[in-house]
Amino acid sequence: MAGEICRRLHQSEVVGEILVGMLLGPHLLGAISESLSLNVFAEIGVIFLLFTVGLETRATEMLRVGGTATAVAVLGVLLPFGLGLALMLGLGEKTTTALFVATALVATSVGITARVLTELGRAASRPARIILGAAVIDDILGLIVLAVISGLAEGKFSFLKIGLVVAEALAFTVFVIVVGQRAAHRISAHLNRLRIANPAFVVSVALCLGLSALAEHIGLAGIVGAFLAGMAFAETREAANIRRSMEEVSALLVPIFFVVMGAKVDLPGLLRPEILLLGLAVTALAILGKVAGCGLAAFKLGKREALSVGIGMMPRGEVGIVVAAIGLSRGIISNDIYAVVIFMSLITTLITPALLKRAMARSPRA
Secondary structure, three states: OHHHHHHHOOOOHHHHHHHHHHHHOOOOOOOOOOOHHHHHHHHHHHHHHHHHHHHOOOHHHHHHOOHHHHHHHHHHHHHHHHHHHHHHHHOOOOHHHHHHHHHHOOOOOHHHHHHHHHHOOOOOOHHHHHHHHHHHHHHHHHHHHHHHHHHHHOOOOOHHHHHHHHHHHHHHHHHHHHHHHHHHHHHHHHHHHOOOOOHHHHHHHHHHHHHHHHHHHOOOOHHHHHHHHHHHHOOOOOHHHHHHHHHHHHHHHHHHHHHHHHHOOOHHHHOOHHHHHHHHHHHHHHHHHHHHHHHHHOHHHOHHHHHHHHHHOOOOHHHHHHHHHHHHHOOOOOHHHHHHHHHHHHHHHHHHHHHHHHHHHHOOOO
16 A cells, blocks of 8 residues: 555655555564564565566667666766775774675666656657666676675675685576576477466476575575576566566565565664764765766766766665665674665655656757
8 A cells, every 4th residue: 555655656666665664663563573474475575576677687688788888887886886885984884784785875776767767758768778778787786796795794705705706696697697598498488388377487486486595505695596587587488478477476575575674674763863864974875876977977978868867877776675684684784774774775766756857857858
């Protein structure tokens, strides 16, 4: 219900689901609390969320992305990460905590931007194409950064460890994209022989969960495996059917994840002056990092279009929340830092639609 209300107010449904979790959680009304069953549903929900995102990401589209979109994605990752890392280390936080906060500032939740562009009838404009193309690369870079940081959190911080984790993450990613796509095409060709209801959905979900488990087994985040599983099936002839089937399942499970995440936010604690100031500082750097980094990479398009690209890459939404949830579950970040990341994700999600509409209204039409 809260998600529907937010959608009618032209806001992301994620915002409503998190706010409900904060309201019903132990820090306010106390209607829901930490439980194994809720956490299991939430974990499956976030795996299905990343699987669905992967289903929308075609490897061939990534290969066709131009140099501008690539530059936007790379600078849009490096600048926010560096700013977040410098802030947290400057405040005396542990290296692993600072790395997780910096990672939460990296990836863009482009679903919000894509919806605004569609509503404005500007989905075919040049800034829109660059934003959507850069977001694909941004997702991959963000997941690799998350995989690296998750691996580092398990052991000693060293350059050798960084190299091993990067190599492992890249090898796993390339293997699933290259071999997984071929395997998915071959599986898709024989699915009609199976005498089960909706075989494409059943087999793809089984492989999604299997790759998630494999990713966890080799030290990566399970959502990396889920995302890559979605990419493997994105270009098969069954992709549309799988997406339709996933919509029904995700409508139930994905909101549970955001409600549970919202329930973990200590709202009264977030309103403490020192935490609120930190939240505002992190949010300011999150906005600056994307607008400046992505805008600078797209500056050759002109000031107005570069600004549109920077704003379009600004919202963190569910991506930042997922990163923070992983850090909290592993005991790497505290409840206060978790609340700060949630605050940043909510603010960047809320302000993007209005800012993007103004920026796009001023930029030349396609």
